Amino acid sequence: MGNHDACRDVSILSVEPVGPEGAAKGCYMLTLANPGFPPAVAGQFVMVRPHAFGQNPVWPRPFSICRLTAEALTLFVQVCGRGTEILCRLVPGDTATVWGPLGQGFALEPEIPTVMLAGGVGLAPFVEYAAGHPSPERLSLVFGHRQPLSCYPFDAFAGLKSAEAFQEKGPDDLAAFVAHLETTIAGHADGLVLACGPRPFLVTVARLARKYSVRAQVSLENRMACGVGGCLGCVEKNVLGTYVQTCTQGPVFWVEELALSEES
Numbered sequence: 001m002g003n004h005d006a007c008r009d010v011s012i013l014s015v016e017p018v019g020p021e022g023a024a025k026g027c028y029m030l031t032l033a034n035p036g037f038p039p040a041v042a043g044q045f046v047m048v049r050p051h052a053f054g055q056n057p058v059w060p061r062p063f064s065i066c067r068l069t070a071e072a073l074t075l076f077v078q079v080c081g082r083g084t085e086i087l088c089r090l091v092p093g094d095t096a097t098v099w100g101p102l103g104q105g106f107a108l109e110p111e112i113p114t115v116m117l118a119g120g121v122g123l124a125p126f127v128e129y130a131a132g133h134p135s136p137e138r139l140s141l142v143f144g145h146r147q148p149l150s151c152y153p154f155d156a157f158a159g160l161k162s163a164e165a166f167q168e169k170g171p172d173d174l175a176a177f178v179a180h181l182e183t184t185i186a187g188h189a190d191g192l193v194l195a196c197g198p199r200p201f202l203v204t205v206a207r208l209a210r211k212y213s214v215r216a217q218v219s220l221e222n223r224m225a226c227g228v229g230g231c232l233g234c235v236e237k238n239v240l241g242t243y244v245q246t247c248t249q250g251p252v253f254w255v256e257e258l259a260l261s262e263e264s
Helices: 081-089 120-132 173-185 199-211
Strands: 010-017 027-033 045-050 061-064 072-078 095-102 114-119 139-145 162-167 193-198 217-219 234-238 242-243 252-254
Touching: 045 081, 061 072, 061 081, 061 242, 072 081, 072 120, 114 120, 114 199, 120 139, 120 193, 120 217, 139 173, 162 173, 162 193, 173 199, 173 242, 193 199
Parallel strands: 114 139, 114 193, 139 162, 193 217
Antiparallel strands: 010 027, 010 095, 027 072, 045 061, 045 095, 217 252, 234 242
């Protein structure tokens, strides 16, 4: 590892539920002291292993950088298992080992109309992206989610050209959201599409980007154990039929680099 991604022990500053239903829905903002990171590129991630893990769970957890300032590193965490449950029970003064920023981030082209497509916790890296974008009047967001909107950091996008949210409550909602994604992607033939979210969502974005020949990047959410290329647990099939490491060569890829489809 280089100095920028060395393991460092840092203090937990706060763990706060997002919105009035955040605790019930398992949605939290976890804020740690900045480990001394340099400025990050939106879309990069960190590995976090709280000391409360003890000997089990063994592996750290990867998180997109939601916000990075000189004082603090903020992560958006949704409880989805034992590891994230422990993370969201931490209190100020607890400690965690962190390494990053890791991987490749999103392209930033301020003069180009750019739309961020997010699904669920895939909203997280776009908080940092929007905060650092020099031309918010050219930046828009389309967000699909299942939990109440108040459980997500959606307020961070108030200054953009537009920010739309669609809650999925049933099959009809999903079909309508996919139709809106198609209209949005087709309308950015001369722009840039950025996407982060669950795999089926990214497969849909990739299919539509290819259909309309739109430049698009996707941020994969593959499982990771180390974050630095040592375990080969996060590989993804590329268009050549070989495999790339999501942690070091991604997690952000241009759509044309990947074989990303329902079959891959």
